[in-house]
Amino acid sequence: MSRYVISGYYGFGNAGDEAILQAIIDSLQSHDSGADITVFSAQPSKTALEHQVRAVHRTSFAQIVAALRQADLFISGGGGLLQDATSNRSLLYYLGLLTLARGLGCKTMVYANSIGPIKRTCNKRLACYVLEKTDFITVRDQLSLNLLAELGVHKPQIQLTADPALLLPSPVVAPEERVIALAVREWPSQHDFLMEIAIAGRRLVQDGFSILLIPFHFARDLAVSQRLAQEIGAGASCLMQAQSFDDLVIGLARSEVVVAMRLHALIMGAVCNRPLIGISYDPKIEGFLQSVGQPIAGSTADLQADHLYELVLAAYNQRVEVRSNLAEQLVKLRQYADKNAIIATSLAGGERA
Template sequence: MRAVLCGYYGFGNCGDEALLSTLLQMLPAHVQPVVLAANPRQMQKRYAVECRDRWNLFAVSSTIARADAFIWGGGSLMQDVTGRKSVLYYGSLMQLAQSFGKRTVAWAQGIGPLRDPWCRDYTRRLLAGCRAVSVRDAASARLLDSWSIPHEQTCDPVWALEPASNPTAGALAPPRVAVVLRPHPDLDVRRQAVIIAALDQLQRDIGASVLCVPFQIPGDEPLARTVAESLEKPGLVVSEGDPRRLMGLFASVQLTVAMRLHGVLMAAAGGNPVWGLSYDPKVTQLLSEIQAPGCELNRLPDDPAVLARAWGEAYRQGSGLNAEARQSWVQRARANARVLTRVLAPA
């Protein structure tokens, strides 16, 4: 059985690459995946699976026509925050697959925001035509309830991603602190300076070694370098494109300060304390669900000492998720695998 996997793949976003890696991990053994990606040669080399150029619409259409199934593979694909482009691209491919009579799955989706009435109605009709729908959050589940579309509420599948050994952090003396930042209008030069000064203080207080981990490669790398090079004791920039090795990296640090959703998630899955800098309601929601400390980015304290003290307390308390809580998240994430097993069963 051939299944086309469709998502925001090949753009250097570690969160979306982790979703793909987890989807490949969860696919039944008899399924041959074909990944639609922005960088198909690199992706084919990394994951050892067949890939197609997502921008070659003739190749994409013929690939879907020859396949048995089509899967929206995780993330917030159907959203119109940045306009209709995402809805039109992912929606048209799902519509094509459904018109061909393929088995279609909306897998581990975060639906919305959908502000445009046309986008909402189009998304509703496509989801209603899927063989199975799983959503990763309560807000998406409520939306589907309001549309009377059967679905399963799971959680982000990356909780169940199997980590791989990553010796990179071992080159630094503990305690090791991972810092996951991204460019954002609220992270202006003044707030960057506050964060850098707070990290300097944390280094003095607990002897921390700092790893700056970009999650959008190369987009996050200049900011990561700026922070790492501005510290009194310079930090290490770790650009890791392999999601399983990235998961392994977070298992070897003692504290994570993160803006990005999957930075928070991977740190929590690795069992180390995490302190969130939220710029997005999804990040705020996850911090609440795992009961992790943090603050909204636009409310960042002006005094670096306040931040350093908060990070030091998180480190000393060692208040990461305990093994039982982590296992609970993993079990919920594995429900996404059962969705695939059910829909992709041999005929």
Template sequence: MPGQLLLAGYLGSGNLGDDAVMLGFSDGIIRAGFEVAILSGAPEETNRNYGFLSYPRRDFKQIELAISRCDAVVFPGGSIFQDVTSVRSVAYYAKVIEMAKKAKKKVFLVGQGVGPLKTFLGRRMALGAFNDADAIAVRDPASLEALKELGYKKAARATADSSFLMPPPPDPVDPEDFSVGGMKVVGIAPRPLDKKTDVVGLFGDFCRLLYQSGSMPVLVTMDRNEDIELAEAISKKQGGKIPDLRRVVTPMQMQQRISRMDSMVAMRLHAGILASMVNIPPLMVSYDPKVTAFAKQLGLGNALSMDTGITGPRLLDAFLQFQKDRERNVKILDKKREEMRKQAEGNIELVVNGMGGR
């Protein structure tokens, strides 16, 4: 019997990828008859942008209240169980699951990316959280292997990222009709890395060479807390002339803007996902196993690796080669997009079945 679900994760925290996960899952589960509330980093903004009842995700008294009012807690996706940035991320989500189970509520982890988990404490807490969940689905086969390698013994299934359940933009635009001064627009979605990796230099050089080759680079900022400063630094390196999409505040708006582009070069996983959903082939640049796994799922060729000393000229060469196959890649996306959506529907089915069906 449908009821109230509390969605948890890195939601409402300024990352359009995590909000795309939230929106995709919400669209599917609401159509199944459930109501949703959100643990959000910015509750008022989440309510204003999306209309969801929201609670502050860092206020444990409010989290306890939200759990008491729901029938189950659902983590709809994202790479939340990882300790690359900090083991505190794993500790926080493990705590929320512990609170839910203490309140005798069901917990579902769906569309999850697992890892990287490098520390003993991170792995231990993550495994404990996974074991406490009532059911688990991961977003790709690599995450399923990581879950098993972690020591998880129960049944789990591979589905797809919940963002694939987002409805299409209301006004799709033929990318062939969109250009700036006769130049095709190429979205570029970098993300900051450690200080040893010169992301600014790499993408600054790439933007310059791309413009010289006859295309217009546009910087796609998927995380307002990290990417806007990075975009400013990249643009500054080229005289402050590279446009960006910093004013885009929802995944729907970003998807609509991407639908008007000719192509996408993305480090950000969900920039690639949003592009693929509107039939814009993404060339993925991998800094993390999740990006490599996504590129493999799409079947458009392997992701370029940041670990191989990639340079601006090498990235341009790879992009131009990628563009030669654009027509073929669009046809592949036509098929893959529907496959991924059907797989993502498994996230909805798992929760519906776990709640006793309809």
């Protein structure tokens, strides 16, 4: 039995991050049946109950140190943790935990991360310094692998894997005809990308499609999803109550095409084998879509309604072929995703993967 401590953006009500956590737990337990797991969470009681693991508060220094002193492996991830686009504080927090774990004699692994963007020179240097001392790094997209090389991170073993959530099961649900799932979020931009989405949405509704807005991070995405549904008008609806992750995925599975800004709406759309169209606000969106050969309509800085509309029509008209190609890609990606836990359990057991 090995002891694992996991740190990430957990306990904040983000369905995508909770999916990552569950997938990591399931994967570790599948390769180490006696895995003893502790999670750093913003809501430890909720995390412990939902995921059936130990949990301590992510800002309780005493509890963090106590957990790390007993751990065989500290896991940072998964997700897009190592970036300074949202704040300096977030990057410093996760790098600080890696440093603390190392100082307490714990092996460390960056697990299926998207790295970057890291914009500030001082942050790039700090990230390189900390990551060079990490025992193993896995990243979930090629862009992150490239950025590590640019940062000068060479000493630890580094592998390209895939997002752990790809290992989660898909609901057996048939798609409903001409339904499009749409998962958006707020993002600062001088370009009114939400209006472009609304314009494309209105044209699709005129063509006989229905649009279901799915707030993937309910607390943050509900208002913008409601607003967008109102802008599109009749033919668009929005999930108005907080849903379990399984129910969110069922919503994706009931659609014929998934259009999303939220990464894990795209990932779970892929798990459900639905054609995907991404709208990028972060390189991780492009990184994932490249890995599954699915298109990006544009970014929050340049999205155009006409292009989005045409991509949705093309995805719908070619959905049988797209689903066949996507299924082939998923087989490979799930094998890559499983490598994360194989490496982690090997490290925790005292071996090099």
